[in-house]
Every structure is written in C-alpha cells, then in structure tokens.
Amino acid sequence: MVAVQPGQSFHDVEEVYTSEHPRLAISGWFHIPQEGEPGYSPPDTETESKALSSLEQLTSIKEDKMWSFRPLPTTEDYDFTEDDLAFLSKWINEVYLTPDVVEQMHEAMTEESILELPDFLTPAIAKSLHSHLSKQDSSPTDEDWQVAGPPHKQRFRYNHALQPHNIIDLFTHPAFRKWIYHATGLEITSERHLARHFRKGRDYTLATEHTSLAPQLEATLNLTPSSLRPKPPKAVGISAKAVFSAKETGWTTGEFGGYEVYLAPSAEEDADPAVYKAAEEGDDGVLLSSDACWNKFSLVLRDKGVLKFVKYVSRAAWGGRWDITSEWAIKEDEDGDDENGAEEKDPEKPNVEEEETALEEEEEWMGIPS
Amino acid sequence: MKGLSGIKTDMSINSYEKGGHLLTHDDVIGTRCVSFILYLVKGDVEGGWKDSWGGGLRLYKAVEGVPENEPCLTIPPQWNQMSMFGIRPLPFLYVNGR
Numbered sequence: 001m002v003a004v005q006p007g008q009s010f011h012d013v014e015e016v017y018t019s020e021h022p023r024l025a026i027s028g029w030f031h032i033p034q035e036g037e038p039g040y041s042p043p044d045t046e047t048e049s050k051a052l053s054s055l056e057q058l059t060s061i062k063e064d065k066m067w068s069f070r071p072l073p074t075t076e077d078y079d080f081t082e083d084d085l086a087f088l089s090k091w092i093n094e095v096y097l098t099p100d101v102v103e104q105m106h107e108a109m110t111e112e113s114i115l116e117l118p119d120f121l122t123p124a125i126a127k128s129l130h131s132h133l134s135k136q137d138s139s140p141t142d143e144d145w146q147v148a149g150p151p152h153k154q155r156f157r158y159n160h161a162l163q164p165h166n167i168i169d170l171f172t173h174p175a176f177r178k179w180i181y182h183a184t185g186l187e188i189t190s191e192r193h194l195a196r197h198f199r200k201g202r203d204y205t206l207a208t209e210h211t212s213l214a215p216q217l218e219a220t221l222n223l224t225p226s227s228l229r230p231k232p233p234k235a236v237g238i239s240a241k242a243v244f245s246a247k248e249t250g251w252t253t254g255e256f257g258g259y260e261v262y263l264a265p266s267a268e269e270d271a272d273p274a275v276y277k278a279a280e281e282g283d284d285g286v287l288l289s290s291d292a293c294w295n296k297f298s299l300v301l302r303d304k305g306v307l308k309f310v311k312y313v314s315r316a317a318w319g320g321r322w323d324i325t326s327e328w329a330i331k332e333d334e335d336g337d338d339e340n341g342a343e344e345k346d347p348e349k350p351n352v353e354e355e356e357t358a359l360e361e362e363e364e365w366m367g368i369p370s
Numbered sequence: 371m372k373g374l375s376g377i378k379t380d381m382s383i384n385s386y387e388k389g390g391h392l393l394t395h396d397d398v399i400g401t402r403c404v405s406f407i408l409y410l411v412k413g414d415v416e417g418g419w420k421d422s423w424g425g426g427l428r429l430y431k432a433v434e435g436v437p438e439n440e441p442c443l444t445i446p447p448q449w450n451q452m453s454m455f456g457i458r459p460l461p462f463l464y465v466n467g468r
Binding site: 151 | 386430
C-alpha cells in the first residue's frame with residue numbers, strides 16, 4: 001500500500017509503451033459523506049464557483065502572455081499592388097494566387113466555412129523548411145523555445161519565429177491580409193500567431209471552446225516533417241511500391257496521434273461531468289479532423305461553442321507535430337447592429353474554457369488511442 | 371473533514387493497451403474525496419512490470435492551484451499494488467463546513 005499526498009491531486013497516466021502487456025487496473029473514488037450520512041454538510045456552490053473563476057483568470061493571463069491579439073490598423077484598401085503579389089508569390093504556391101482559384105476558395109469558404117490548401121508554401125521554401133525542421137525533429141534543442149502549459153489544458157513548445165524562414169512574417173504582412181480578404185471574404189481586425197512543436201510522448205491540447213459570440217477566423221499551417229516519410233515496407237508478398245503508394249502511416253491512421261479536431265458544441269451542456277458519456281456511433285460531432293501532415297494550410301471560421309484540440313502525440317510517432325497556428329478577429333457584418341463598435345471591441349479570449357467542459361472532454365478523450 | 375461515505379463509492383475496471391494514456395487532471399468532480407487504483411498488471415513475468423513499459427501514475431505539483439508542466443513523481447504499476455491519493459482541493463464547501 002502506497003499513500004501519496006503531494007498537496008494537490010493533479011495526475012496523469014503515462015502512455016503504455018508495450019504491446020505485450022496491458023495495464024489492467026481497477027480504479028475509482030471514495031466520496032465524502034452524502035446527504036443523510038453523519039458528517040454531511042450541504043454544498044456551497046457560490047464559494048466553489050468563485051474559486052474556479054479565479055483559477056480561470058490566472059490561466060487566461062498566462063495564455064495572453066504567450067500570445068496576445070495585436071490590433072490591425074483600419075483599412076478599406078484590399079486591391080493587390082504588384083509589390084503585394086511579388087511578396088506573396090515568394091511564399092505562397094502560385095496556384096493560390098490565381099484569380100480563378102481565389103474565387104473558388106471564396107465560394108468554398110462561404111459555403112463550408114472550411115478551406116484546406118495542400119502544398120501551400122512554394123516548393124523552394126517548403127524544401128528548405130523541411131530540411132531544417134527534420135534536423136530539429138531528430139535532435140530538438142531548447143534554444144528559442146518555451147513550454148506552454150498548464151498541463152491540464154495543454155503542453156507544447158512554442159515560439160514566435162520559426163526559423164530559417166519566418167512564416168509569421170508572411171502572415172503579418174499587409175499583402176496577406178488582402179489575400180485573406182479575397183480568399184475568405186472576411187475582413188480581419190486583429191491577429192495572433194504561434195509556432196508550435198508538439199513533442200512525441202509528451203504534448204497535446206485539451207478541447208477548448210470558442211466562447212465569444214463573434215465567429216473567429218483560424219488557420220493552421222501544418223509542417224510535420226516526418227509525415228513525408230513513407231511507411232517502411234515490411235509485409236511479405238506485397239511489393240514495396242504498393243506499400244509506398246498507399247501512403248498510410250501512423251500519422252494518417254491515428255496511431256501517432258497529433259491530429260487536430262474541431263467538434264460541434266455539446267448538446268448536453270448541463271450533463272453531469274462525473275458521468276462518462278458514451279460516444280454515439282456516427283454522431284461524434286467532428287466538424288473537421290486534420291492529420292499532422294506537411295505544408296497544408298487549413299482555414300476555419302469558428303463559431304461560438306465549437307471545440308478544438310490537438311491529440312496527444314504518441315511516443316511511437318516518427319517525430320513531433322509542428323505547425324503555425326493563427327487566430328484573427330473579424331469585422332462584423334455591415335448589416336450588424338453595432339457596425340461601429342466592431343472594431344473597437346477587444347477580441348474576447350477564445351481559449352477561456354468552462355472548467356466542467358474541460359473535465360468532461362478529458363474524461364471522454366483521454367486514454368483513447370484512436 | 372472527517373469520514374467517507376458508506377453509501378457512495380464508484381469504480382471501474384480499465385485496460386490500457388499500447389498507446390493508451392490519460393492526460394493531466396485533478397479528479398475534482400462532485401463529491402469525490404479519495405482516488406484509488408488497484409493494479410492487476412502481469413505479475414508472473416520476471417521482475418514484474420518494467421518501468422520502460424510506461425503506464426506510470428504521475429503526480430504534478432501545483433502552484434496557486436495550477437499544475438507545473440512536468441510531473442514531480444512517477445509511480446510505475448505493480449501487480450496487486452494499491453495506490454491512493456486524496457483529492458485536492460476538496461469541494462470547497464465541505465472544507466468550510468468542518
């Protein structure tokens with residue numbers, strides 16, 4: 001019998017690395033006296049919720065230190081100049097700069113609120129970035145990186161300048177703002193960007209909700225170098241070629257984790273968080289699930305209540321998940337009630353989550369490898 | 371705060387296969403007071419469960435209620451081992467009540 005009491009009860013269960021022996025256990029909880037039992041005292045929900053909200057504040061201050069929204073100057077000029085196009089074509093695959101394709105993107109965005117653009121960066125930039133990140137991936141250095149927490153919300157490494165090509169320079173350029181306008185029809189009013197590295201065997205984010213009423217534009221540029229590695233052929237009787245062309249790896253099967261998921265708001269907001277919810281077949285609420293991959297840019301217009309998380313990256317993965325994540329506040333519709341207020345309003349913090357939601361999501365997702 | 375409920379206890383049996391894990395959380399839900407884990411892992415292999423197989427219970431220190439980024443203690447599973455820890459913070463009211 002081991003009794004441990006480190007003062008607080010935060011804990012996790014380390015990933016199981018062996019396929020030979022399952023980690024079988026009975027686990028559960030003893031409870032404090034219930035109504036009618038000696039020692040029972042009625043709940044004081046007010047004190048409880050006060051304490052929880054002060055904890056939320058602490059967490060959101062840390063979140064702001066990591067990446068806070070930068071307001072953009074007002075503009076009505078969205079016409080590309082030659083300089084704009086010259087700048088963009090240094091970075092972005094020229095396909096995504098042709099008027100026809102931009103128009104298609106706009107239509108798709110209007111209909112689906114989701115855009116996925118493979119081979120986003122130019123081959124030259126992508127190639128040199130791949131060689132740099134592959135080296136980083138096999139021997140990561142702590143230089144220039146900080147670790148995001150706290151671990152009951154998230155853990156990953158981050159910085160604000162992914163070298164040697166700082167793509168955040170692209171994202172913060174006025175020409176990119178114009179491109180966003182043409183590709184999505186949305187006018188952005190403030191922004192924040194983060195380069196992230198989810199280390200294998202360590203990192204993840206738990207599902208957080210977009211809490212503000214106004215939809216938010218978000219993007220992920222996925223730059224996971226090891227996703228380009230073909231799965232080594234091992235099956236006897238199947239030619240190496242056949243195996244390679246299948247392009248199925250642990251990144252695409254879910255075995256490595258590291259995928260990013262958008263989930264529809266939960267219908268049962270008042271559900272008891274202590275009760276495990278069984279996922280219903282065919283109704284898992286997944287709006288978008290993107291595998292960790294190479295050089296794909298995903299744009300999502302995220303409504304209030306939509307949840308998002310990055311799955312824990314298994315130690316079995318060939319490397320970490322690398323990406324650049326961006327969030328933009330957008331100008332409200334012209335026919336909205338407070339047209340003038342839209343730009344002055346501080347963008348609300350999208351990552352402040354309800355404690356219960358976090359717990360509920362944990363219970364639902366943790367431990368499930370796929 | 372003294373005593374445990376004699377009428378409410380819950381438990382489940384669970385099996386973590388390769389890749390299985392549980393992310394950081396504090397178990398503070400409802401009236402939970404003490405967490406327990408009774409390991410039923412392989413006991414007949416030589417030397418028992420190996421640390422390199424993973425699956426350890428990892429504890430995190432918290433500063434002002436916020437857990438640190440890395441665990442401070444790892445307890446690997448062993449056959450027939452019972453691990454218990456008090457849930458902190460207890461639901462606030464019950465602490466105030468006594």
